[in-house]
Amino acid sequence: MYTKKKVVAMLLAGGQGSRLYALTKNVAKPAVPYGGKYRLIDFPLSNCTNSGIDTVGVLTQYQPLVLNEYIGNGQPWDLDKMNGGVHVLPPYESQKGASWYEGTANAIYQNMNFIRRYDPEYVVVLGGDHIYKMDYSKMVDFHIANEADCTISVIDVPLAEASRFGIMICDENNKVTDFVEKPKEPKSTLASMGIYVFSWKKLEKYLIENEEDANAKRERGESWSKDFGKDIITSMLRDNQRLFAYEFEGYWKDVGTLDSLWEANMDLLSPALPLDLHDKSWKIYSRSSYVPPQYIGNNAKVENSMIAEGCDVDGSVDFSVLFAGVTVEEGAVVNYSIIMPGAVIKSGAVVEYAIVGSDSVIESDAHIGKSPESAEKSDNWGIAVVGHNVTVSSGKSVEPKQIIGENI
Amino acid sequence: MSVNYNLLGLIFASMHDSFVSDLTEHRTMGSIPFGGRYRLIDFPLSNYVNSGVSEVGVITKANYGSLLDHLGSGRDWDLARKKGGLHLLPPYSQTGGIYKGRLDALANIWSFVEHSKAQYVILSNCDVVTTIDFNPVLRQHKETEADITLIYGKGYYDGEKNRSTTILQLDEDKVVNDVLVAPRIKGECCQWLDMVIISKELLRTIVFDSMSRNTFSFTKEILQNKECGYKIMGFEHTELFMRIDSTESYFAANKRLLDSETRKAIFKYKTPVYTKVGDNAPVKYGLESNIKNSLIADGCIIEGTVENSILFRGVKVGKGTVIKDSVIMQGAVIGSNCRLSEIITDKNVGIRDDQILNGSETYPVYINKNGKI
Numbered sequence: 001m002y003t004k005k006k007v008v009a010m011l012l013a014g015g016q017g018s019r020l021y022a023l024t025k026n027v028a029k030p031a032v033p034y035g036g037k038y039r040l041i042d043f044p045l046s047n048c049t050n051s052g053i054d055t056v057g058v059l060t061q062y063q064p065l066v067l068n069e070y071i072g073n074g075q076p077w078d079l080d081k082m083n084g085g086v087h088v089l090p091p092y093e094s095q096k097g098a099s100w101y102e103g104t105a106n107a108i109y110q111n112m113n114f115i116r117r118y119d120p121e122y123v124v125v126l127g128g129d130h131i132y133k134m135d136y137s138k139m140v141d142f143h144i145a146n147e148a149d150c151t152i153s154v155i156d157v158p159l160a161e162a163s164r165f166g167i168m169i170c171d172e173n174n175k176v177t178d179f180v181e182k183p184k185e186p187k188s189t190l191a192s193m194g195i196y197v198f199s200w201k202k203l204e205k206y207l208i209e210n211e212e213d214a215n216a217k218r219e220r221g222e223s224w225s226k227d228f229g230k231d232i233i234t235s236m237l238r239d240n241q242r243l244f245a246y247e248f249e250g251y252w253k254d255v256g257t258l259d260s261l262w263e264a265n266m267d268l269l270s271p272a273l274p275l276d277l278h279d280k281s282w283k284i285y286s287r288s289s290y291v292p293p294q295y296i297g298n299n300a301k302v303e304n305s306m307i308a309e310g311c312d313v314d315g316s317v318d319f320s321v322l323f324a325g326v327t328v329e330e331g332a333v334v335n336y337s338i339i340m341p342g343a344v345i346k347s348g349a350v351v352e353y354a355i356v357g358s359d360s361v362i363e364s365d366a367h368i369g370k371s372p373e374s375a376e377k378s379d380n381w382g383i384a385v386v387g388h389n390v391t392v393s394s395g396k397s398v399e400p401k402q403i404i405g406e407n408i
Numbered sequence: 409m410s411v412n413y414n415l416l417g418l419i420f421a422s423m424h425d426s427f428v429s430d431l432t433e434h435r436t437m438g439s440i441p442f443g444g445r446y447r448l449i450d451f452p453l454s455n456y457v458n459s460g461v462s463e464v465g466v467i468t469k470a471n472y473g474s475l476l477d478h479l480g481s482g483r484d485w486d487l488a489r490k491k492g493g494l495h496l497l498p499p500y501s502q503t504g505g506i507y508k509g510r511l512d513a514l515a516n517i518w519s520f521v522e523h524s525k526a527q528y529v530i531l532s533n534c535d536v537v538t539t540i541d542f543n544p545v546l547r548q549h550k551e552t553e554a555d556i557t558l559i560y561g562k563g564y565y566d567g568e569k570n571r572s573t574t575i576l577q578l579d580e581d582k583v584v585n586d587v588l589v590a591p592r593i594k595g596e597c598c599q600w601l602d603m604v605i606i607s608k609e610l611l612r613t614i615v616f617d618s619m620s621r622n623t624f625s626f627t628k629e630i631l632q633n634k635e636c637g638y639k640i641m642g643f644e645h646t647e648l649f650m651r652i653d654s655t656e657s658y659f660a661a662n663k664r665l666l667d668s669e670t671r672k673a674i675f676k677y678k679t680p681v682y683t684k685v686g687d688n689a690p691v692k693y694g695l696e697s698n699i700k701n702s703l704i705a706d707g708c709i710i711e712g713t714v715e716n717s718i719l720f721r722g723v724k725v726g727k728g729t730v731i732k733d734s735v736i737m738q739g740a741v742i743g744s745n746c747r748l749s750e751i752i753t754d755k756n757v758g759i760r761d762d763q764i765l766n767g768s769e770t771y772p773v774y775i776n777k778n779g780k781i
């Protein structure tokens with residue numbers, strides 16, 4: 001069968017997301033719920049479909065059960081294709097033995113045969129933990145126009161934050177001259193978004209080199225790594241390959257921490273609308289949950305919120321995001337919070353500045369979180385988090401910054 | 409639910425279209441939007457799927473474009489199958505013109521039925537909203553050695569209003585003694601839900617016998633004809649059902665979903681009602697939104713007040729607007745400072761700022777598809 005594709009995307013979805021603590025106890029980070037009905041991975045997958053990329057390898061490793069089930073045959077994203085489509089690629093055993101993915105570059109290295117099946121010109125490498133809408137085809141066009149070997153998507157960040165990112169230093173033609181991971185004194189404010197376009201033949205060569213080089217170092221007892229930013233990009237720069245920075249303008253949010261996950265959800269409620277999910281020209285697809293429309297009851301007070309189907313709200317909801325099938329009983333209060341699918345907030349419970357995980361139950365008169373104003377010291381304030389499938393008993397409270405992973 | 413290859417499901421998508429002529433002007437009964445995100449055909453289809461029926465034929469008549477668009481390959485009902493699956497059966501008549509009755513329609517699509525390996529056939533229409541498991545019905549059908557089993561529900565009937573209802577009279581063994589089409593009576597009655605279980609073999613005999621006699625009506629020629637000598641049994645469906653037989657009853661049935669007991673009876677956790685996936689974002693409520701007792705589907709953006717109403721997917725409600733006791737179908741864009749009550753807007757209606765529209769419970773104002781006010 002003729003299987004050639006111009007572009008194949010490889011989505012790195014094996015991350016544990018350890019800074020999301022209780023929320024990633026049993027699910028991989030890309031499967032973390034976001035925005036009322038989505039999971040993080042919906043963004044890169046929908047971007048692929050909307051960009052005309054129909055062949056996607058999803059590299060999984062950490063807690064893949066939920067993610068595998070969610071992706072399924074890829075139909076919700078239109079990625080159930082006769083040729084191509086979405087394929088989940090877990091680590092596997094070969095004649096040489098089995099090994100876990102030992103870094104982002106190694107994950108792709110171990111799946112080079114998947115890419116070779118499609119004999120692509122270009123490979124797009126994506127992460128599964130950012131919220132953004134991006135037309136990758138424009139980035140590929142930019143890559144082609146520059147006759148680049150590698151193109152890295154960058155975003156201009158405030159100088160004060162630049163030391164949190166991998167920073168690209170470019171000349172006037174956007175050609176990358178240097179790359180520094182988390183610099184103490186940043187020479188530029190162009191941060192890598194972890195989105196790469198590679199000319200496949202070049203990437204293949206560098207993946208093999210990095211693998212051999214790292215394995216040799218390991219045998220010699222030296223420190224080694226198999227990462228994109230640290231190894232592949234650095235080696236390509238060393239060899240004077242053509243690396244270009246593609247500047248992205250628009251909403252891009254890293255949701256690596258509980259605070260940033262909360263903020264990214266709150267951004268959806270901003271009147272400035274930095275990210276429009278209602279935009280029909282660039283829909284974000286997700287797996288549907290087959291629940292009836294939401295019901296807002298007689299005692300409800302619902303303002304400035306995002307609420308998904310299947311919810312039953314009879315309490316007060318303000319500045320909050322409610323996922324599918326959430327119940328907020330009469331007399332319950334939910335402010336500035338994110339309530340994940342199937343959670344129940346019982347009568348008299350108060351949830352503010354908090355994240356409540358899927359299928360958790362907040363019993364009556366429990367109190368989750370506090371407003372920043374009410375905290376005695378601002379250092380002590382932060383989002384309160386209740387993990388998935390956790391019951392908070394009647395009258396109990398969860399303090400700001402506290403993370404609950406077991407019933408209390 | 410595991411698959412039951414012994415049952416073939418048939419749905420008449422256009423039966424009783426004329427009773428709700430406003431809503432069926434451009435569509436079939438089956439494609440009438442209902443309950444915020446559904447079409448009426450979703451209910452019989454989901455009942456089949458949730459009963460393990462994996463082979464379904466949808467018999468269409470006219471105006472079925474919207475139905476084709478809604479059903480597609482049947483994937484959203486899990487009916488895009490190699491074995492069985494969803495089959496759309498467009499109108500075709502051996503006697504010329506569009507079919508006249510249920511038997512005529514069945515004769516025209518008989519090769520589809522014949523091709524199925526199922527021994528039993530279930531027939532449903534689209535004008536009854538209910539949740540039912542057909543397995544107990546089939547069990548009773550076999551145990552009582554019935555020729556035909558009619559599914560009925562008990563409820564208040566008013567012959568002046570319920571023009572498409574057929575009333576059954578049964579003896580204590582649930583044998584059907586008499587079948588009356590829209591009799592001029594009032595009160596608690598056994599109402600046929602237009603659902604039938606019959607063996608394929610008997611259905612074949614009935615259909616071809618009728619064709620040779622040039623008769624078309626299953627009700628008149630078979631159920632009401634005592635000379636046939638068939639053993640006709642009733643099966644009582646004890647759960648809630650709502651029949652759509654007028655614009656008024658359509659309006660009332662939608663509003664009845666605001667009652668939590670009704671929602672519990674129709675939308676059961678174990679037997680979801682499937683429908684076409686819309687990929688809409690969750691509902692966004694603005695700073696001054698005020699919502700009471702309403703059913704609201706995904707994709708809506710609401711900045712005004714909504715009370716006692718059903719909003720379908722992707723409806724926009726402007727600031728200062730008050731919508732009460734209304735059914736607003738998919739894609740309506742309603743401006744600011746409007747006052748709307750007791751209205752039904754069909755798909756993609758536009759209402760400019762500062763409009764006032766008031767209907768009444770028995771005569772809701774109906775605004776045509778794509779209407780602009």
